[in-house]
Amino acid sequence: MRLEPIADPGLTRTLGLPAAALALTVIIGSLLALLAGADPFATLGLIVKGAAGSRFAILETLNRATPLIFTGLAIAVAFRARLWNIGAEAQLYAGAVMAVVLGAGALGWPAYLLLPAMALAAALAGALTLLGPTILKTRFGVDEVVTTLLLNFIALLFVSMLLEGPLKDPMGMGWPKSARLIPEARLPRIVEGLRLHWGFGLALISAALVWLIGARTTFGFEMCAVGRNANAAAFAGMPVNAVMLKTALLSGGLAAMAGFSEVAGLKGSLTLDISPGFGYTGIIVAMLALLNPLGVVVSAIFVAGVFVGADSMSRAAGVPTYIADILLATALLTMVLAIMLTRFRVRRG
Amino acid sequence: MMEIVDILISASFWAAVIRIASPLIFATMGELICERAGVLNLGIEGIMVVGAFVGWMTVYSGGGLWLGVAAAMAAGMFFGLLHSVLTVPFGLSQHVVGLGVTLLASAATYFAYRLALPEVTSPPRIEAFAPLNIPGLSDIPFFGPSLFSQTALTYFAFLLAGVTAFVLYRTPLGLALRAAGENPAAVEAQGLSVTALRMGAVMVGSGLMAIGGAFLTMSAFNSFFFEMVNGRGWVCIALVVFGAWRPGKALLGALLFAAFDALQIRLQQTALGAEIPYQVFLMTPFVLSILALVVMSRRAEVPAALMTPFNKGER
Amino acid sequence: MGGAAAVVLRLDRITKRFGKLTANDAISFELREGEVIALLGENGAGKTTLMNILFGHYTADAGGVELFGAPLPPGQPRAALAAGVGMVHQHFTLADNLTVTENILLGAEPLWRLRLGRGAARARIAQLSEDYGLKVARDARVGDLTVGERQRVEILKALYRDARILILDEPTAVLTPQETDALFATMRKAVARGLSVVFISHKLHEVMAISSRVLVLRHGRLVGEVKTAETDRHRLAELMVGAEVCAPRIVEGSEGAAHLTLERVTTPDRGSAPGLKRAALELRAGRITGLAGVSGNGQAALADLIAGLIGPTEGRLLIAGAEPAGWSPRAALGAGVARIPEDRLKTGAIADFTLTENAILETYHAPPFSRRGFMNWRAAADFARRIIERYDVRCPGPETPIRLLSGGNMQKLILGRALEATPRIVLANQPVRGLDIGAVAYVQEQLLAARARGAAVLLISEDLDEVMALSDVIHVISEGRLSPAFARGERSAAELGVWMAGDGFAERADAA
Numbered sequence A: 001m002r003l004e005p006i007a008d009p010g011l012t013r014t015l016g017l018p019a020a021a022l023a024l025t026v027i028i029g030s031l032l033a034l035l036a037g038a039d040p041f042a043t044l045g046l047i048v049k050g051a052a053g054s055r056f057a058i059l060e061t062l063n064r065a066t067p068l069i070f071t072g073l074a075i076a077v078a079f080r081a082r083l084w085n086i087g088a089e090a091q092l093y094a095g096a097v098m099a100v101v102l103g104a105g106a107l108g109w110p111a112y113l114l115l116p117a118m119a120l121a122a123a124l125a126g127a128l129t130l131l132g133p134t135i136l137k138t139r140f141g142v143d144e145v146v147t148t149l150l151l152n153f154i155a156l157l158f159v160s161m162l163l164e165g166p167l168k169d170p171m172g173m174g175w176p177k178s179a180r181l182i183p184e185a186r187l188p189r190i191v192e193g194l195r196l197h198w199g200f201g202l203a204l205i206s207a208a209l210v211w212l213i214g215a216r217t218t219f220g221f222e223m224c225a226v227g228r229n230a231n232a233a234a235f236a237g238m239p240v241n242a243v244m245l246k247t248a249l250l251s252g253g254l255a256a257m258a259g260f261s262e263v264a265g266l267k268g269s270l271t272l273d274i275s276p277g278f279g280y281t282g283i284i285v286a287m288l289a290l291l292n293p294l295g296v297v298v299s300a301i302f303v304a305g306v307f308v309g310a311d312s313m314s315r316a317a318g319v320p321t322y323i324a325d326i327l328l329a330t331a332l333l334t335m336v337l338a339i340m341l342t343r344f345r346v347r348r349g
Numbered sequence B: 001m002m003e004i005v006d007i008l009i010s011a012s013f014w015a016a017v018i019r020i021a022s023p024l025i026f027a028t029m030g031e032l033i034c035e036r037a038g039v040l041n042l043g044i045e046g047i048m049v050v051g052a053f054v055g056w057m058t059v060y061s062g063g064g065l066w067l068g069v070a071a072a073m074a075a076g077m078f079f080g081l082l083h084s085v086l087t088v089p090f091g092l093s094q095h096v097v098g099l100g101v102t103l104l105a106s107a108a109t110y111f112a113y114r115l116a117l118p119e120v121t122s123p124p125r126i127e128a129f130a131p132l133n134i135p136g137l138s139d140i141p142f143f144g145p146s147l148f149s150q151t152a153l154t155y156f157a158f159l160l161a162g163v164t165a166f167v168l169y170r171t172p173l174g175l176a177l178r179a180a181g182e183n184p185a186a187v188e189a190q191g192l193s194v195t196a197l198r199m200g201a202v203m204v205g206s207g208l209m210a211i212g213g214a215f216l217t218m219s220a221f222n223s224f225f226f227e228m229v230n231g232r233g234w235v236c237i238a239l240v241v242f243g244a245w246r247p248g249k250a251l252l253g254a255l256l257f258a259a260f261d262a263l264q265i266r267l268q269q270t271a272l273g274a275e276i277p278y279q280v281f282l283m284t285p286f287v288l289s290i291l292a293l294v295v296m297s298r299r300a301e302v303p304a305a306l307m308t309p310f311n312k313g314e315r
Numbered sequence C: 001m002g003g004a005a006a007v008v009l010r011l012d013r014i015t016k017r018f019g020k021l022t023a024n025d026a027i028s029f030e031l032r033e034g035e036v037i038a039l040l041g042e043n044g045a046g047k048t049t050l051m052n053i054l055f056g057h058y059t060a061d062a063g064g065v066e067l068f069g070a071p072l073p074p075g076q077p078r079a080a081l082a083a084g085v086g087m088v089h090q091h092f093t094l095a096d097n098l099t100v101t102e103n104i105l106l107g108a109e110p111l112w113r114l115r116l117g118r119g120a121a122r123a124r125i126a127q128l129s130e131d132y133g134l135k136v137a138r139d140a141r142v143g144d145l146t147v148g149e150r151q152r153v154e155i156l157k158a159l160y161r162d163a164r165i166l167i168l169d170e171p172t173a174v175l176t177p178q179e180t181d182a183l184f185a186t187m188r189k190a191v192a193r194g195l196s197v198v199f200i201s202h203k204l205h206e207v208m209a210i211s212s213r214v215l216v217l218r219h220g221r222l223v224g225e226v227k228t229a230e231t232d233r234h235r236l237a238e239l240m241v242g243a244e245v246c247a248p249r250i251v252e253g254s255e256g257a258a259h260l261t262l263e264r265v266t267t268p269d270r271g272s273a274p275g276l277k278r279a280a281l282e283l284r285a286g287r288i289t290g291l292a293g294v295s296g297n298g299q300a301a302l303a304d305l306i307a308g309l310i311g312p313t314e315g316r317l318l319i320a321g322a323e324p325a326g327w328s329p330r331a332a333l334g335a336g337v338a339r340i341p342e343d344r345l346k347t348g349a350i351a352d353f354t355l356t357e358n359a360i361l362e363t364y365h366a367p368p369f370s371r372r373g374f375m376n377w378r379a380a381a382d383f384a385r386r387i388i389e390r391y392d393v394r395c396p397g398p399e400t401p402i403r404l405l406s407g408g409n410m411q412k413l414i415l416g417r418a419l420e421a422t423p424r425i426v427l428a429n430q431p432v433r434g435l436d437i438g439a440v441a442y443v444q445e446q447l448l449a450a451r452a453r454g455a456a457v458l459l460i461s462e463d464l465d466e467v468m469a470l471s472d473v474i475h476v477i478s479e480g481r482l483s484p485a486f487a488r489g490e491r492s493a494a495e496l497g498v499w500m501a502g503d504g505f506a507e508r509a510d511a512a
Helices: A011-033 A040-052 A056-080 A090-103 A111-140 A143-165 A198-216 A218-228 A230-235 A240-267 A278-288 A293-317 A325-343 B002-008 B011-036 B045-058 B066-085 B094-116 B143-147 B151-168 B170-180 B184-189 B194-220 B231-240 B247-268 B271-275 B278-296 C047-054 C075-084 C100-105 C116-134 C148-158 C177-192 C206-208 C233-241 C299-307 C329-333 C342-346 C355-358 C377-390 C408-420 C438-450 C464-470 C495-500 C503-511
Strands: A004-005 A344-347 B132-133 B149-151 C006-018 C021-033 C036-040 C062-066 C085-088 C163-169 C198-201 C211-219 C221-227 C258-264 C277-286 C285-293 C316-318 C337-340 C425-429 C456-460 C472-479
Touching: A004 B271, A011 A040, A011 A325, A040 A056, A040 A293, A056 A090, A056 A198, A056 A218, A056 A240, A056 A278, A056 B045, A090 A143, A090 A240, A090 A278, A111 A143, A111 A240, A111 B170, A143 B278, A198 A218, A198 A240, A198 A293, A218 A230, A230 A240, A230 C206, A230 C342, A240 A293, A278 A293, A278 A325, A278 B094, A278 C456, A293 A325, A293 B132, A293 C277, A325 A344, A325 B066, A325 C299, B002 B247, B002 C285, B011 B045, B011 B143, B011 B151, B011 B170, B011 B194, B011 B231, B011 B247, B045 B066, B045 C021, B045 C342, B066 B094, B066 B194, B143 B149, B149 B151, B151 B170, B151 B247, B151 C377, B170 B184, B170 B194, B170 C100, B184 B194, B194 B231, B194 C277, B231 B247, B247 B271, B247 B278, C006 C047, C006 C198, C021 C047, C021 C062, C021 C198, C021 C221, C021 C408, C036 C047, C036 C206, C036 C233, C047 C163, C047 C198, C075 C085, C085 C148, C100 C116, C100 C148, C116 C148, C116 C177, C148 C163, C148 C177, C163 C177, C177 C198, C177 C206, C177 C495, C198 C206, C206 C233, C211 C233, C221 C233, C258 C299, C258 C456, C277 C285, C277 C456, C285 C438, C285 C464, C285 C495, C299 C329, C299 C337, C299 C425, C299 C456, C337 C408, C342 C408, C355 C377, C355 C408, C408 C438, C425 C438, C438 C456, C438 C464, C456 C464, C464 C495, C472 C495, C495 C503
Parallel strands: C036 C198, C036 C211, C085 C163, C163 C198, C285 C456, C285 C472, C337 C425, C425 C456
Antiparallel strands: A004 A344, B132 B149, C006 C021, C006 C062, C211 C221, C258 C277, C258 C316
């Protein structure tokens, strides 16, 4: 078989194929429910209800979407410049650590000074975390996929060390946990009484800014050019390595904001499980959004909904909650295939 | 530093090195075969998880040990098939598909585990591979207990490295595989199918990765728990680079890596180890992997067509 | 010849379409035992497509192929190989990481055999090299060989498989005139042993020299079949192009100041590609300086140097007599260097970008396209529209992705982008490679126009005929060394060929 480019895919292809990918995902989900001895329709219904069936459910979904928007943006930015940042998990923890370092009483500043300082420090820490592998890539040609992946493990062990050492909660029992943030270091709720913090607002603003950078700025043009064809970009005189490093700073900073927002907005302290793989899930979020920053918001809410819905369904129907991960991985694989097929036709011979 | 010398001259240390290296050898050879044919397989981490679970589950449900190994390999090949269908004929990004396969394979494993054992808190143990003394050789002092008193799967791992090298460098199939990773057009021009070669390589390679995973449950820990693969797959990808895509050097790399790993485990129990946080020791394998990548980056000869999809008739 | 020899290959009304383009339109011909036929045609006439169908890389939409009297199943390279067809592709199909022997063995043995049989193979390769005059180092890595040696490996590969029919696709494009003579000698030996050869070319004198019959393709159609003995170059050219060919008219111009000078410049080697070795060169205003040479002899290093991608490790590069402070692509652009790169798709343009985005690729960072870090896309689109209009780029509009354009139109955009700034120096690296005849003429006209405006043009090409036709001054490059400048007509093609093979340099060293 052979792939032939399509000049103009037409509406049926552009919409039909992604729809087919989604349908396939749903079918696989139904089969999994059957396998677990549950009624597939009831299971899917329970997932939808658990994600969006009540005000509580919706807020829960938006809360879960917040870190995913940040990591999704981080990965969208990096992948656009073809910087394979698989280390959003490490950058997230770097941000979370900085939030605790500054916010747990070290600085007695008022909230309007303390929160920006924490955010800035978090972003800086995340940016530096990705800078290392990026320099190894531009300087020595070391593949950043493997280095960023390995850094995730190193970062988690480092955090574990901190939580049993300098950042250990003096009040805590044996469990590795940091001290709680002071009240000035907590992100306020958007609407009083509703369980949704300003981290979500920050995520939306970040998405808009990232979109602006990509579509309107000179740096955005450079990032895109380097990602599509670094060779041609270099020939045209673009500072390819500098663009890579700047992209890394932006990407790492965004991922770190997820850690800051989780600690300052939701949890109030740092534990080893503040991220159930937000860094990896960010890859799915970014790919489903076709690396579009505004699309990331939508896909992050969708992905968060699947997780939240599956949690609540699992309690009711007894289908293991890992069904959510299977559904999302399937959606990722079928969607990249569908998008490719909108651009190429499969021909025999 | 006498402590280190004491460790290095003990037979049990070298036995541990060989044992720790074994799963890495399986997975590294698997990845090496994929990459020599031109496909980066980031599904390795998830495929090892699948292999660990399937091998263990087969034995737990009453199957024989070798049936467990075969089942693990088959499960690995299934995910290899999925990976290769998407990356070879359809030419999708090997990064994205690989990570997708890892996510899917681990999620499917955890889902199946929860279905199979809904109420279990501590996972049951199985009767795993027992050490197999090689008559004559295992009685040699020092070398006997360290090298020749391992499980059957370990001997198999070392045999595999030899077989991989033989096939790659001494058979027409190996020639075709190496060419497919360097210049697929050369293979196609000889009437051989690049698609078939690459898909075959990814499937066989994935099967071997899964055996590497199965080693953990069937020859090391004798039980299955979440996060047990714990980055070993990513380490193996670094080992392939460190080994410059050559089976012999990759085998050496795996042994070197295992030696450091075994050493850090033992150092933790010394007086020195009591002063340093244990996390530092646990980090060393990952730090070493990154260092290995940096050291080898300038010298290694990457297969020229690695990560480049081949579309027949493309100008 | 007479009609006695058996027909070994028969093509019957082969038709192949790619979308709207008909690459081959009902083409039929026969090849007889022991003859060389030439398939002549411009780029894009359909020669390579036809041979790819014969070899099974493509399947024809209609028509059939008969080999030695039996129909050939379509779309199976194995079947063509087994029937005794050997093809030497324009882009070699060799794996650089394997040795010569391994490359020849690749695919020759059944895949599942447990041994390679290197020993027997080496002996047989030695015999074949001897018989056909194809000298190669059997145990060298192919990555370390020269282009000419690689081609010999390709031919050996076909002979090793007992090919009865050899298809050579533009084999001389990469050879020195002397290597071409050696290739022709090999072809004659093959024919004497009863093989048949299809020689694909667009070079008339070579076709006249080696073939017994000529088939001419134009726009996918077979427009003529003539006995070589009964025709001449002029008539073939007319058939090939479909009209009287007029060579570009060169008006004598006056020589100006040296815009760019290289003084004993050395650049680092890269893998098997040599860097420059103490190269001296002067690009003068109002002159086209041609660079002749076999590909892979340092042309890339020279092009990268002038494009600003690399700097000299020894020696000096001077712009208008002065050494520039810092040398980079942007510095080169600032110094008035217009750059037309060798590979349009890999370095010249970003395939997924629109014409607008590609048009400003070199100038995006300065006003009017960028102010205070923000892009002005309206100014960019206006600029793209101006280039599209002035340089006759055929496209649906400035927002079309450039990958949807033909090679010629893509090259026109790159040319427009480079020439719009009225450069003082023009670097044209293989500017007409792979273009159809209309686009070739257009590009050459533009280069001559730049020369007439007083620009210093460097034309790098593997096509010696092209270099000789357009250049006021010619340098030959071999293993990174530059020959002295030869004025137009000072040296014949054969004499330049001696330099291309690297021999003139030694003589000069002796004389010195």
